[in-house]
Amino acid sequence: MKQFQLPSRIRLANLPTPIEPATRISREWGANIFIKRDDLTGSELSGNKVRKLEFVIAEAQKNGADVLITCGGLQSNHARATAVAAAKLGIRSYLVLRGEPSAINDGNILIDHLVGAQIRYISAEDYAARVDEIMEQSAAELSQQGYCPFIIPEGASNALGAFGYIEATREIATQLRQMKINIDYLVIATGSGGTQAGLIIGRKLFNQSYRVLGINVCDDQSFFVNKIGRICNDAIDQYQIPVAVSAADIEIIDGYVGEGYALNRPQEIELIREIAAVEGVIFDPVYTGKAMFGLREQILQARFRKTDNILFIHTGGLFGIFPKKELFSSSG
Numbered sequence: 331m332k333q334f335q336l337p338s339r340i341r342l343a344n345l346p347t348p349i350e351p352a353t354r355i356s357r358e359w360g361a362n363i364f365i366k367r368d369d370l371t372g373s374e375l376s377g378n379k380v381r382k383l384e385f386v387i388a389e390a391q392k393n394g395a396d397v398l399i400t401c402g403g404l405q406s407n408h409a410r411a412t413a414v415a416a417a418k419l420g421i422r423s424y425l426v427l428r429g430e431p432s433a434i435n436d437g438n439i440l441i442d443h444l445v446g447a448q449i450r451y452i453s454a455e456d457y458a459a460r461v462d463e464i465m466e467q468s469a470a471e472l473s474q475q476g477y478c479p480f481i482i483p484e485g486a487s488n489a490l491g492a493f494g495y496i497e498a499t500r501e502i503a504t505q506l507r508q509m510k511i512n513i514d515y516l517v518i519a520t521g522s523g524g525t526q527a528g529l530i531i532g533r534k535l536f537n538q539s540y541r542v543l544g545i546n547v548c549d550d551q552s553f554f555v556n557k558i559g560r561i562c563n564d565a566i567d568q569y570q571i572p573v574a575v576s577a578a579d580i581e582i583i584d585g586y587v588g589e590g591y592a593l594n595r596p597q598e599i600e601l602i603r604e605i606a607a608v609e610g611v612i613f614d615p616v617y618t619g620k621a622m623f624g625l626r627e628q629i630l631q632a633r634f635r636k637t638d639n640i641l642f643i644h645t646g647g648l649f650g651i652f653p654k655k656e657l658f659s660s661s662g
């Protein structure tokens with residue numbers, strides 16, 4: 331492996347997470363699917379964000395931070411993971427969330443409250459237009475009160491956060507070698523781009539031959555080619571990572587946003603239910619369930635060869651089923 335200086339890291343995730351064959355859906359869909367269980371990085375602290383936070387919070391600690399500020403939707407997995415991590419480290423969290431305080435107290439936001447996060451609710455318009463500015467403003471207010479705040483961008487999807495999945499690739503490469511499996515495609519849900527950016531850099535750094543496919547759950551292909559390209563290049567430049575990433579490396583399968591971000595169609599809910607029943611693995615409605623829906627469609631449309639091995643990373647999000655319980659009880 332090429333040498334470069336790895337940024338500081340704290341330990342938050344239970345690693346390595348297992349890679350399991352999904353035998354029954356594989357048989358049914360005519361494919362070879364394996365699942366990397368990053369939903370098992372923790373319980374309160376579960377999912378892909380924990381890997382990114384290991385690097386981002388290490389930086390916050392170096393800066394003497396005693397409040398972590400971040401943002402997201404009302405049911406943000408990232409905001410919840412940040413709030414839980416802060417509580418675990420004995421510091422405070424301040425979440426700028428898109429939505430109304432009167433919305434259902436369930437799923438991720440329930441956990442946010444439980445771990446004592448301070449929450450600032452903003453409108454969808456303000457979120458879209460100036461969430462970064464609002465986080466800066468909140469940081470200034472907290473500084474005036476004598477705190478030392480540290481801002482983590484949406485999804486921890488920046489150069490430093492990319493190291494979560496650069497290092498996850500090291501873990502995957504070791505596991506594949508031990509399991510004597512060759513993977514042809516690594517597939518993930520893409521929401522803010524940091525996971526895919528890390529996986530693309532990691533694939534090059536650790537000489538992996540598989541292709542990385544992101545199935546976007548919001549925005550579109552050109553948005554993510556730009557955003558992921560920017561995160562990759564920032565990480566490569568800032569940390570002198572000896573690889574180059576081009577637009578051709580950023581493969582997005584567009585077309586499965588469906589009704590919109592965090593909105594579901596009955597067929598997505600039905601698939602989550604079906605996989606839960608046959609595999610005992612629960613995907614979430616906002617990210618992994620939608621990506622799995624896209625993956626199955628692509629398999630049925632013969633995008634892959636029958637012999638291809640596909641590794642899907644389950645990036646977590648289980649708490650997302652609870653605020654959508656009506657959808658689950660009315661289908662099937």
Ligand SMILES: Cc1ncc(COP(=O)(O)O)c(C=O)c1O
Pocket residue numbers: 377378407408485487519520521522523524525526614617618645646647
């Ligand atoms: C459960 C889950 N899966 C996938 C993603 C997508 O990861 P990323 O934001 O790094 O694209 C997210 C967050 O956005 C998530 O919460």
